[in-house]
Amino acid sequence: MIGSILTWAVQRRLASIDHFRQHPHEVQQRVLQELLLAARTTEWGHRYGFADAPSAREFAQRVPISSYEELYPTLERVLRGEVDVLWPGRVLWFAKSSGTTNARSKFIPVTPASLHESHYRAGRDMTATATLLYPESRVLDGKTLSLGGTHAPNPFRPEAPDSRVGDVSAVIMQNLPGWAEYIRTPPLELALLDEWEEKIERIARHVLGVNVSVLAGVPTWIIVLLRRVTELAGAADITEVWPNLRLFLHGAVAFGPYRELFRQLIPREQMGYLEIYNASEGYFAFQDQPDCEDLLLLLDHGIYYEFIPADQFEAEIPQTLTLEQVERGKNYALVISTNAGLWRYKIGDTVRFTSLAPYRIRITGRTKHFLNAFGEEVVIENADAALAAACRATGTTVRDFTAAPIYFEATESSRGGHQWIIEFTHPPHDPAQFTRVLDETLRQLNSDYDAKRHRDLALAAPVLTVAPTGTFDRWLARKGKLGGQHKIPRLSNSREFLEEILREIA
Structure with a gap:
C-alpha cells in the first residue's frame, strides 16, 4: 500500500515533465528570470544588474563565463562563510568534487534551493x-x-x-x-x-x-x-x-x-x-526511454543552460548559444547558471544533441579530457563505444581504463600512437583481437582518427597494456581518492596519469 501511495505521489510530476518537453524555451526563460530575481540583492546581483531583469542576451553580455579556477576567489569567500555573495544567505554545504582525478579538489556550493x-x-x-x-x-x-x-x-x-x-x-x-x-x-x-x-x-x-x-x-x-x-x-x-x-x-x-x-x-x-x-553542480538529465541511451535534458530544475560550440572551446571570450540556437549532432560545452549561485559557470563537460523536440543529449566527454595529440580528436563517447565493441568481440568486460598518447620521441618511428591501460574483469584470450577491434571501431566512429591511421602514416596501431586486478584502486588509494565520486581520468593528452598507473603495475 505504501508503495502504491508513493508511486501515485511521484507520478504527479509526469505532467511537469511533459510541460517542459513541449515548452522548452519558455520554461528556460522563466528559470533564468527566477534565478535573477532570487539573487538580485546579492553582491553579484548588484554588480551585474540582476534587478533590471536582463534578457538572455543582456545576461550573456553582462556576466562573464567562469571556470572553477576563475571563480575560485569568490567561492573561497563563500566557503569561509560570507553571506549574500553569489546566492542569498550563507551556504553551509559544499560538494567536494575531483571531477577527473587530480590533486586539487573543487568545492561546489549546495544550497537548499x-x-x-x-x-x-x-x-x-x-x-x-x-x-x-x-x-x-x-x-x-x-x-x-x-x-x-x-x-x-x-x-x-x-x-x-x-x-x-x-x-x-x-x-x-x-x-x-x-x-x-x-x-x-x-x-x-x-x-x-x-x-x-x-x-x-x-x-x-x-x-x-x-x-x-x-x-x-x-x-x-x-x-x-x-x-x-x-x-x-x-x-x-x-x-x-x-x-x-x-x-x-x-x-x-x-x-x-x-x-x-x-x-x-x-x-x-x-x-x-x-x-x-x-x-556536484546539479542534476542535468536522465534516460527517459529504455531502448535509447539519449538523456532528456531537465529544463525546470533551477538551472539555466548555455552552450559553447566546439570551435569556441579555446576562445578567450567564447560565444555561447541559447537552447533554441543549438543544432543536432554538434558538440557543445555546457555553461550553467544555477540556484546554488554558479553564474555562467563552465563545468567542463561536453554534450551532443541527438534530438531537439524534446531536447535530448549524449555526454561526449570533457573539454580538457580527450585524445587530440595528433589531430585525431577522440572523445569519451568514441572510446566507450569502441571498448564496448571490443568487449563483445572477445567475450570480456572492462573494469577501468585510461589512455594517453605515445609521442613521437617515445617511438622508434616518426609516428605517434595511443597507449591504453585496461583492467579487465577477466583478460581477453586474444589481446591482439581486442586491440584490433578497438582500433577498427575507432576508425569507423571518428573520421579524424581514421585519417591519421590511414596506412599508419601519422598514428600507429594502439598499444594495449593489461593491468592486473586492483591496479586502479591502488592508484586511487595512493592518491587518497578511493571511493565516492572519484573517477579515473579516461583520456588525456598528457602521459602523467598513465605513467603513474604504469608504476603501479611495475
Missing part, C-alpha cells in the same frame, strides 16, 4: 519516469540501494560545525526528505562510512535480508557490492538474494563497457537500466 529544486525534484522525476516505464516491476515496493561517499567539517570554517563538505552523494543523502529516506537502504551510519573496504563489507552484510528492488550508484562500486553480497549469501547470482530487483540507475561513468558484466551478475531479462547525469 539546489537540493530541493534540482537534485530532489529530478530524483522524483526519475522515479516517476521509472514507474511509468516499468509498471510491472513496482520498483517503489522495495528499497533503493544507493552507495555514496562521505562528508566532513568544512576546513575553511573549523569554528562552524554545521558547515560540511563531501561527495555530492553524501550531501544529498544527509539531507534527504522523509519520503526518499524511507525507500532507501542502507542506513546513513553505514552509507556515509569513509573507509570503503569496511563500508562495502558492512553494507553487504546489512542488505542480505533487505528487499532491494532498485540499485543506484557508480557501476564499479555496485559490481564490488553485488559480488560480495552473492558470496556472503552462498547464492549462484544476486537474483537469488533479491528476487524483486528490477532496475539499476547508473551514472558518473559510461555504462557501455560494464553492460555485459551486469547481465552476467544479474541474469534477468526484465532487468532495466537507466542512466542519470547528476553532478
